[in-house]
Amino acid sequence: MNSRQYAIIQLLDYAESEPLTSAQLSAEINVSPKTIRNDIKELNSMLTSYDIHIQSKRGKGYLLRAKNRDHLERFFLHYAKKASTMIPVESEARVHFLMKRLLFHSDYIKIEDLLAELFVSRSTLQSDLKTVRNILQYYSLSIEHKPNYGMKVIGKEASIRFCISEYIFNQQPIWLEGQWLNILSSEELDIIREAILKNIRKHQITISDISLQNLMVHLAIAYKRIKENNPVQILKKVFYDLKDKKEYRVAQEILKEIECNLDVHFPKTEIVYLSIHLKGTKLTFFTNEAIDLEMDTKIYHVVQEAIQHIDKTYGLQLSRDKELLNNLTLHLKPAISRYQYQMNIRNPMLEEIKMKCPLSFEAALTGAKIIYKKLKIRVNEDEIGYIALHIEAALEKAKRSSVGRKQCLIVCASGLGSSQLLLHKLTNLFGQKLEVVGITEYYNLTQHSLEDIDFIVSTIPIREKLAIPVIHVSTILGDMDVLEIERVLENSVANIGDYILPEYTFFNYDFKTVHSIIQFLTSTLINDGRADKNYTLSVLERERKAPTSFGNLVAVPHPLEPGTNATFLSVLTLKKAITWGDKQVQLVILLNVNKTNKEELQPMFQSLVRLIDNKQTVFKLLACKTYAQMKNIIRTV
Structure with a gap:
């Protein structure tokens, strides 16, 4: 089974009871529908031993059928174990293999050994290694070549560990046990997990499951790297900043517990490094007493100003929400620690947040400008996603x-x-x-x-x-x-059809770039007197901050701040999908927001989310050739 076929099973499993057509699967995986149909034929013969079957429903698509969930879990675990020993066939799989091989080995590796393992030509391997170098460069790492010895990854130890954590472990869902197979045994994993849980409970620290998983990943990597004599380097100033903190004591006790059960010794620098991770963990909830202890007055006032700016821009009326103010202040405190110590945090829900909470995400981006202005801290996209969750929670509470x-x-x-x-x-x-x-x-x-x-x-x-x-x-x-x-649906959504105007609806255009699409849509509005003269620049600037492609072949570009005389949508479909950020896009919906009246924003955003979240609807919209056809489809959403 190749990685493409495995991706088909994952997509069908994620879709649950909703059929997916070969066209939808091909758009997700970026191959032809014919390739998908051939893969499914092969898959059905492979899956028989697991009592799993891909059913074809005429006129509807494919469904993944299993006698019970345990059969699927057994298959996923077996594939994860098998994948670690399989010879990769496709370029993407070989790159992942090479990344693991280089990152998990401190010694030099000869090209001849890799050629023998992969059964590929030297030119093919060199092409794959070029991709590997580009990935490593993103983490400030490089490959060193030494005559007669081979090659190895070089760079700061903290950067190597971050690359292992981010690239290797975050390639798969965190709950798959097979992820751990290349780095430590289940017994070692249990020791690390129990050491963390015992000591955070002892010190009355409550962290999220994802933070627990991140700590386990960090310690697993630290354990393996130290066993290979690769300790992390920490500046003395950082040590003196942290040595009297609670997190340092907790880190000390966690590592002592692991040392007692595993044949390893953690130097002081590792205690400091774990302390940094503890300072950056996401807490789950606070008592009123804990809120008083954790609250930072300076951060509190910055958050207060950020919320006021959000209200001024989008009219969300959040300034009186004391709970939001407290929660964002408490969230930003570890976020600032993460920024100060150059510790990145991955938000596994980011794409879903951007798609399903677009208004909250835009509000979070707006608030991030105030955070930078006051604290000189650049909030990255993952952190903005978490801020958006707090805002979305406040909006839900307000209803x-x-x-x-x-x-x-x-x-x-x-x-x-x-x-x-x-x-x-x-x-x-x-x-x-x-x-x-x-x-x-x-x-x-x-x-x-x-x-x-x-x-x-x-x-x-x-x-x-x-x-x-x-x-x-x-x-x-x-x-x-x-x-x-x-079995009930929320009724407080607007009719999205009311926001789509025939004069700003365009079908089957042949644009090749994001810039040309934005230029066309915004210039049309400027020429008609519907938008400010700097509208194009504002939309392009917003796009530079974070791509507005949300999956499902949809992008929803929009300006940094409202800039039209009414709230409406400009819609454009493309003959062929183009690359937009890191996704394929064929349906573009330019979101134009009234710069004076913002009361209708929430219901409009809710109805927009319902539209673009439904893959079947998106495919129907892409098949439209007239405004009337599009209106008829939207009425059924």
């Missing part, structure tokens, strides 16, 4: 008008912002019938009594058999999640 009756427990892996978002979304959608009685991390679930709980809503799969139902949802509730909880 709430009643309290609930049924009791549920939230199990959330991603920290304070996402758990608060899920809490307010649930309460807002099911306020008449639902009461969320608590929020917990997966690793702490066993410590909660489920006696009075009616059901659990979890953002991660829970395989254990529990006495009450478990509903697995996305943090940013999608339509299928809502239907599964109670």
Whole structure:
């Protein structure tokens, strides 16, 4: 099985009960529909031994069928184990193999050995190594060649570890056990996990499941690198900054626990390095007393000003929300530590946040300008995504008008912002019938009594058999999640068709670049007197901050700040998909926001999300040749 075929299974599994056509799968994987159909024929013969089958539903698409979920889990685990020993065939798989080979070996590796392992020509290997060098360059690393010895990765130890963490471990979902197979055994992993849990509980630190996973990844890499005599280097100033902090004491105790159970010694620099990671962890919730202790007055006032600027720009009326002010202040404190110590954080929900919470993401970008102005800290896209979660939670809370009756427990892996978002979304959608009685991390679930709980809503799969139902949802509730909880939909959305005007709808154009598309759409509005004269520059500047391609072949470009005389959408479809950021795009929706009246923004954004979140609808829109056809499709959404 090649990586492309594995990707097909992953996409079908993710789609659950929604059929995917060969055209949709081909757009996602960037191959022809014929290749997809041939791959599925091969897959069905391979999957028989797992009691898994890809069913073809005439006129609808493909569905992944398995007798039970355990069969799928067995397949995914088997593939992960097998993938670590398989000879890669495709270029992308060879590059991943070479990255692992170079990063997990401190000694020199000869090209002749790699040629023998991969069964490829020297020119093919050189081409793959060129891609590897480009990836390494992103992490400030390079490949050193030494005659008669071979090659190896060189650079700062912290950069090598970050590259291993970011590129190797974040290629797959964090819950797949197979990810760990190349770096440590399950026994070693258990020792590291228990050392972390024992000491964070001892010191009454509550972190998100993703932060726990990040700490485990960090310590696993540190353990392997130290065993190969590659300790991290830390400036003395950093050591003196941290040695009296609580995080240093906790790090010391965690590493001492690991030393007692594994044959390894961690130098002081490793204690400092773990302290930095602890300072940058995402906490999940605070008591009122903890809020008072953790609150930073300077950050508090910066956040206050950022929220006021968001309100001025988008009219969201968030300035009176004390909970949002506190939560953003508490979030920014470790975020600033991450920035100061050049420690990046990955947001696994970023793409979903951008697609399903576009207004909150734009508001977060606007707030980030104030953070930079006041603190000289550049907030990256991952951090902006987390800020957007807090804003989305506040917007959901603002809609709430009643309290609930049924009791549920939230199990959330991603920290304070996402758990608060899920809490307010649930309460807002099911306020008449639902009461969320608590929020917990997966690793702490066993410590909660489920006696009075009616059901659990979890953002991660829970395989254990529990006495009450478990509903697995996305943090940013999608339509299928809502239907599964109670088969009701939120009614407070606008009719997206009202925002699409025939004079600004364009079909089957042949543009090749992002710049030419934006230039065309914005110039049309400027020439018609609908937009400010600097509108094109504003949209391009926003695009430079973060690409507005959201997946599903859709991009939603828009200006940094509102700049038109009304709120409406300009729509353009392309003959062929183009690369937009890191995604393929064929449907472009220019979001034009009224610079004076912003009251209609939230319902319009909600209806837009419903439109672009539905893959089937996007494909129908791409097939349209007239405005009337598009309006008819939109009416059914």
